[in-house]
Amino acid sequence: MQKKHPFISKLALYALGCVVILTGPACTLSLFDFGLSGSGEEIPITNPSDNLTNSPTPIPSAKTTFTVHIPVPLNEGDILALSILDEVTGLPFNTINYPLQAIDALTYTVDLPLPLNAVIKYRYIIPGVTRSQETTSANLPVRYRLYKVVGIGSVQDTVTSWTGQTFSGSTGKIQGLAIDSLSGLPIPNLLIGAGGTQTLTDSAGRFYLDGILPGLHLLSAYSLDGTYQPFQQGAQVDADLITPVQIHVAPAQMVNITFIANPPKNTVTGAPIRLAGNLLQLGNTFGDLNGGFNAIADRMPTLSTMADGRYSITLQLPIGTDLRYKYTLGDGFWNAEQKNSGELILRRLVVPETDLIIEDNIETWQTGPSSPIVFDLNVPANTPAGDLVYIQFFPYAWTEPIPMWTMGNNRWTYKLYGPLDVLNSFSYRYCRNAQCGSADDLATMGNATTGRQITTSLAPQDIRDSITGWAWLEEDAPYTLVAAPIQPRSTEFIAGIEFQSNYSPSWMNFTSQAMQNVSALNANWVVLTPSWTFTRTQPLVFNAQPGQDPLWDDTSGMMSQAHALNLNIALFPTPNFPAPADDWWISAPRDFGWWNEWFDHYHQFALHYADLAARNNAETLILGGEWLAPAMQNGILANGEPSGVPADAELRWNAILADLRGHFGGKIWWALPFTPGSLPSSPQFVKSADGVYLLWNAPLSQENPADKNAMIAEAVRLLDEEISPYQVAVEKEIILGLAAPSATGVESACILDPLGTCLDWTSLSRPNADIPSVNLNLQAQTDVYESMLTAINGRSWIDGFISRGYYPPVMLKDKSASVYGKPAADLLWYWYPRLLGLAQ
Structure with missing residues (x-):
């Protein structure tokens, strides 16, 4: 029987919503307070500036009155609290909670002395055993509200709903523009908040806040890097109407x-x-x-x-x-x-x-009686040079990985000082390049692992671990490159690598190395796939979500890294969905008004990345993709039903492409999915683009094992009989994009899931969980690449070849389409310089 650990239980409870008893005017509660006492006893009054150490002189404060209106009366015994948040430690931790006093059953207030010039991040909660947090009209948690203290002031807030409740009622919308008050230029990547909702401004400084309750709200603008001064003003929102706002934000020196x-x-x-x-x-x-x-x-x-x-x-x-x-x-x-x-x-x-x-x-790294724990780790000799080793802890859930300290000779160490005072037992595991769950120690691979167990102690501990092997880095049979007579093109030929669209902020420490790896393959192009996320279908919400989508500065940084290596850049913006794209389309309202809204949002999305491409000197912008089929003229859903797209869809797409020309002077390609027989029904507006990025999804063989010569012959047939006539008809550049997972079935363009249906190739991308029913097959991926490269050899009307699905942060010999570290990469290393005429 597994022993239960009471401190871990308390910690888990805290993370989900700890028990807080607010019996005094203010209650300061942190993870550490809870772990040490957990008693719910009264905690003395706390000034919000008391835990802000550093000031050599007292911090002046000003009284701020918060008044909040709640949707329904509280239950007997419940207390309403204003929770001031600490985004450095983590929003669930180190909160300062202030109980509010009732004015009536639906209105509460509190006066707080807040530090002058402070930007307060806060939200409303109902503490207790069934802790509730305020949510938006989309039933999503309120991340935080913003308020800058400029003197004695008052704030009027309205809570939309609480955790577990479903909102139903009228809402309005704020549509605005953020302008630099000195230059008059729009400001991208500015955090805008009102009524508990948040969004980021796009390249034109535009922002949309949907689902806001009618009434007066505080509209705030906050610069993520501080380069603009905080801004706030009132905004009146009316039911079912749009409130237009233009704000002028001052830059900071x-x-x-x-x-x-x-x-x-x-x-x-x-x-x-x-x-x-x-x-x-x-x-x-x-x-x-x-x-x-x-x-x-x-x-x-x-x-x-x-x-x-x-x-x-x-x-x-x-x-x-x-x-x-x-x-x-x-x-x-x-x-x-x-x-x-x-x-x-x-x-x-x-x-x-x-x-x-x-x-x-720095007073101390540790408190309490528990002694620090030293983790001393030996890693396998095949750990790739340049990889960093990380340790990840599980006190109540897996937290963000921490880089270990290299000692040389495949040895890494890390000394954990705290917070051990709130832990009894916890778990940990090791991974490469912060990609825990994907690039794990073989003994603790996958997100379902319980990890390695450890118990804190009064005596110092030196944990010595050895990793026998890394997941997805097993030694494979050597691949023999066979010399082939390759007909060289000019250096204008596009030999590229496309990054996968799944993104994590942990990537950014490794994208420079990824660009060097791409360059080492002799590629001359890199395709970046920045994303926005659909978070709501009605009303439609589509914007960049920090933590899920690369921010403006993240993508700009990657483009700078590529340019430093003389790589040409294409931006291929791609959306994230809360569910599989096919299911999302089916569940969307798709009436005429919704489609108008959808095209407006896509237009904004495309313009944002056109501007980003222009400001960072990208050569090409790519639109389209597999997911867009329902939005094409006479669109069809995955279930075979009509999508209801407006009859003038073709005109709308032409208008979007025409507008992009005014923002971006480089080439625009349209990404067009290719399956046998699909090209005759391709959209006519593709003729308005400069090139066709043909996303290959055609079977080369139904045999198992497949015959490589037969695969080459089928690729040649499809190129000559279907794609060549299409190229003649549209008179556009044709660039082939190949996404070939290293899994059995890739030759047939149908990798089966456990239900016997064909998987979308992106389902095998990281950090998605492994699908055990799919068999790893590195050779199959390599054979598909070799067949396709052999087929395009000598066909001068093919203007480029791009390998799709590259996973930038780490080398994995997994089932995904990424070629990083796989035999298929060796094949590209051989073919690319010869296609470019740089080698013989």
Whole structure:
């Protein structure tokens, strides 16, 4: 029988919604308070500035009155609280909760002394055993509301609904434009919030907030990196109407701030100390990540060691920024600094108008009686050079992985100081390049694993682990490249790699290496696939979701990395869906009004990436894709029914393409799925594009095992009999895009799922869970590539070949379409320079 651990039970309960008894005017509750006592006893009054350490002088405060209207009266014994959040540690942790007083059954209020110039992130909760959090009209949790303290003030809020309730009622919409008050230019990537909803501005500074209750709301604008000053104003929303808003946001000037940290004496010599903060450049992703975290260690700047043992870093930061920060040997939660008394530390600095040097003393990395735990790890000799090893902890769920410290000779270590005072037993596992769940230790692979178990102790522990092998990195039989007579093209031929569209903020530490790997394959093009996410169908909500979709700066950074290696760039924006795309289309309303809204949103999506491509000197923008079939003229759903797309769909697509020309001067390709017999019904507006990115999904063989010569012959037949006539008809560049998973069945273009139906190739992409019924087959993938490359050899009317589905953060010999580290990559390494005329 497995032993139960009471502290873990409490911790899990906290993560899901801990028991909070608010008997005093204010209650400060953190993960650490709960783990130590968990008694629910009264906690003394807390000023919101008390836990903001750093100030050499007292922080002036101003009284702010919060008044909130709730949808239904509280149950007897329930208490309504305003919860001030800490996005550096993680939104579920280190909250400061203030009970509100009733004015009447539906109206509550509280007066709080808040630090001047602070930007407060907060939301409303009903604490207790059945803890509830406010939700939006789409029944999604309110992430937080924003309020900047500029003096004595008042805030009027309305709660839409609570966890577990289904909202039904009238709502309105805010449609606005964010403009730089000095230059007059639009501001992209600005966080806009009102009524508990949030969105990001697009490339034109536009924003849409749907599903807002009628009434007066505080509209806030917040710069993720602080380069614009916070903005707020009232916005009146009426039922079933759109409130137009134009806001002018002032840019912030930059100054140099030097942070000097004195570490505790027991800090491991040479251990990297990072600066975790509430800005994008200090690790905050503004997304909801594993375990309730919001910040990632890899995205936090690392301090340098000084000769006297102190650590320092100088950062350019925007004047006036309300900076919240802490020092850490991990992230904002694991191994973050604490006070000797056990309290969390969250330092605060309002960035001044002149350069500043700040010296901070780190009191301790640990509190409580439990001793630190050292994890000493030996990894296999086949661990790829350049890979980083991570450790991931499971106190109540898998949290974000933490980079270990290299010792050389395949040895890695990590010393865990805290928060051990709230743990009894917990789990951990190892992975490569932060891709836990995909690039795991063989002994703990997959997200269903319980990991390795450990119990805290009063005595120091030195855990020595050895990894016998990495998942999806087993040695495979050597692949023999067979020399082939390759007819060279010019260097204008497109030899490319397309990144997969699944994205995680953890990628960004590894995309530079991925670009170098692409360049090493002798590719001359890289296709990036940034995304927006559909989060709601009625009303339609389609925008970038931090943590799920790469932000403006993320994609711009990847484009800079590609340009540094002289790679040509194509942007192929792709949506994320809350369900499989076919199911999403079927469940959508698809009436005439909905389709108008859908085309408006897609148009905005396309223009956003056209502007991003133009500002970063991309060569090509790619639109279209497999998912768009229902939106084509006479569109058909996956179940065979008409999609109801408007009769003028062709005209709408032509108008979108024409508008894009005014934003982007490079080439525009249309991504067109290809199956045998599909081209005669392809849309006519493709003639308005500059090229056709033909997404190959045609069977080459139904035999098992397949005969390679027969596969080549079938590829040649399809090229000559179907694709060549189409190229003549449209008179456009033809670029073939191949997504070939390394799985049995890829030759037939039908990899079967357990129900016997054909899988979408993206279902095998990472970080999706492995499908055990699908058999790994690296040779099958290589044979398909060799067949296709042989077939296009000598066909000069084929203008390019692109390998799709590349997984940038890590090498995996898995079942996905990614060729990274697989024999198919060796094949491309041989073919690409010869097709480009760079080798013989």
